[in-house]
Amino acid sequence: MAVKKAVCLLSGGLDSSTCLGVARREGYECYALSFDYGQRHRYELEAAARVAREMGVREHRVVAIDLRQFGGSALTDSGLAVPKGRSGDEMSAGIPVTYVPARNTVFLSLALAWAEAIDARDIFLGVNAIDYSGYPDCRPEFIEAFTRMANLATRVVEGGEGFRIYTPLIAMTKGDIVREAVRVGLDPAWTHSCYDPDEQGRSCGRCDSCLLRLKGFAEAGVADPARYQDQ
Amino acid sequence: MAVKKAVCLLSGGLDSSTCLGVARREGYECYALSFDYGQRHRYELEAAARVAREMGVREHRVVAIDLRQFGGSALTDSGLAVPKGRSGDEMSAGIPVTYVPARNTVFLSLALAWAEAIDARDIFLGVNAIDYSGYPDCRPEFIEAFTRMANLATRVVEGGEGFRIYTPLIAMTKGDIVREAVRVGLDPAWTHSCYDPDEQGRSCGRCDSCLLRLKGFAEAGVADPARYQDQ
Numbered sequence: 001m002a003v004k005k006a007v008c009l010l011s012g013g014l015d016s017s018t019c020l021g022v023a024r025r026e027g028y029e030c031y032a033l034s035f036d037y038g039q040r041h042r043y044e045l046e047a048a049a050r051v052a053r054e055m056g057v058r059e060h061r062v063v064a065i066d067l068r069q070f071g072g073s074a075l076t077d078s079g080l081a082v083p084k085g086r087s088g089d090e091m092s093a094g095i096p097v098t099y100v101p102a103r104n105t106v107f108l109s110l111a112l113a114w115a116e117a118i119d120a121r122d123i124f125l126g127v128n129a130i131d132y133s134g135y136p137d138c139r140p141e142f143i144e145a146f147t148r149m150a151n152l153a154t155r156v157v158e159g160g161e162g163f164r165i166y167t168p169l170i171a172m173t174k175g176d177i178v179r180e181a182v183r184v185g186l187d188p189a190w191t192h193s194c195y196d197p198d199e200q201g202r203s204c205g206r207c208d209s210c211l212l213r214l215k216g217f218a219e220a221g222v223a224d225p226a227r228y229q230d231q
Numbered sequence: 232m233a234v235k236k237a238v239c240l241l242s243g244g245l246d247s248s249t250c251l252g253v254a255r256r257e258g259y260e261c262y263a264l265s266f267d268y269g270q271r272h273r274y275e276l277e278a279a280a281r282v283a284r285e286m287g288v289r290e291h292r293v294v295a296i297d298l299r300q301f302g303g304s305a306l307t308d309s310g311l312a313v314p315k316g317r318s319g320d321e322m323s324a325g326i327p328v329t330y331v332p333a334r335n336t337v338f339l340s341l342a343l344a345w346a347e348a349i350d351a352r353d354i355f356l357g358v359n360a361i362d363y364s365g366y367p368d369c370r371p372e373f374i375e376a377f378t379r380m381a382n383l384a385t386r387v388v389e390g391g392e393g394f395r396i397y398t399p400l401i402a403m404t405k406g407d408i409v410r411e412a413v414r415v416g417l418d419p420a421w422t423h424s425c426y427d428p429d430e431q432g433r434s435c436g437r438c439d440s441c442l443l444r445l446k447g448f449a450e451a452g453v454a455d456p457a458r459y460q461d462q
Contacts, residue, residue, distance in 0.1 A: 101343075105340045105380070112333045113331075114332075142384050145384075149377050154336075
């Protein structure tokens with residue numbers, strides 16, 4: 001039987017790293033794709049490289065695409081503050097300032113380009129629609145619409161196999177994701193979640209991403225190996 | 232009345248330049264977007280800058296995104312030959328080697344990111360489904376699917392105005408496009424179409440793009456100001 005190839009979007013955070021682990025468990029040969037898009041810090045990309053290496057991917061590519069030039073997000077614009085200490089209700093009340101315009105659309109488009117070039121049909125994306133920060137491009141209806149578009153965009157042979165986008169974490173709570181991470185052999189210490197780490201790479205513990213991560217470890221009853229600034 | 236803003240994808244070829252002219256005629260303030268994606272030559276980007284300047288766009292951005300790293304196209308891989316001298320039937324028989332994997336998907340995604348950031352709702356794309364080279368991402372059904380996806384991907388307010396993708400050339404022949412170019416005040420001498428120009432920037436006259444361009448000028452009864460290698 002031919003090897004099944006998958007392109008796995010990998011930010012270096014807990015979710016995308018767990019998602020990569022799921023793809024590996026399902027028997028895929030994994031091609032991990034990360035983006036140097038002008039993030040405020042480099043810890044994410046270091047984590048992505050570590051996870052890719054430890055999880056034994058076939059290839060890890062980091063594509064440079066400067067999303068800062070479009071502005072509009074606290075994740076790429078150091079002039080905008082990352083919100084801290086928000087409650088779950090506040091997070092789900094609207095789209096936050098950390099939203100990067102059309103980010104998942106851009107990332108999935110480039111994953112599609114790579115998948116088409118290496119003749120892979122499966123793309124893994126670690127989005128989550130339960131414990132999430134209110135980003136519109138994490139919802140199942142977005143994923144379905146992207147898949148439909150992808151199969152019209154590309155040179156897929158009439159009647160041949162189409163592209164599929166797998167989002168194995170989409171209906172999980174953060175606690176479920178931590179448990180799944182452990183099951184797929186991911187050491188959470190390899191990952192980085194914080195939007196706003198200090199100069200030593202320690203997590204702030206108070207941005208949306210830290211709060212969701214901490215909630216997940218608490219729910220799963222697992223110790224979070226990340227280093228926090230108040231420790 | 233508020234100024235209507237449009238993001239206009241601009242390669243520097245005849246079609247995208249004419250499309251920009253249509254947006255200008257419709258009263259849009261135009262934000263032209265080009266890509267330095269690892270094309271084999273720079274004449275296209277020089278033409279895009281010239282067209283943007285002459286057509287009075289509000290802003291012209293050139294985004295660097297290296298699509299060569301995904302390989303698979305004669306437009307980005309100098310190891311693959313650009314086909315020459317193909318008939319119209321040969322062009323429409325299948326997807327050619329000049330197809331860049333998922334290119335329009337990637338370009339539209341980045342146009343969407345910019346549009347969202349500057350609060351534009353309209354994107355202009357000069358694709359054509361009549362006299363074209365068989366690229367799947369030039370078809371109306373692809374454009375419709377992309378639009379649907381875009382409106383699920385972004386922070387468009389419930390019930391608010393959605394994104395629209397305008398493809399004013401999609402049903403035109405190349406002859407129609409040349410006539411439209413003249414009507415919107417575009418000087419075709421500003422544009423560059425050839426996939427494989429020589430070192431002096433002269434067009435080959437035999438690649439799909441040159442053949443379609445020459446066909447358009449012949450149909451419209453207009454002299455093509457491009458410099459060709461056999462002249």
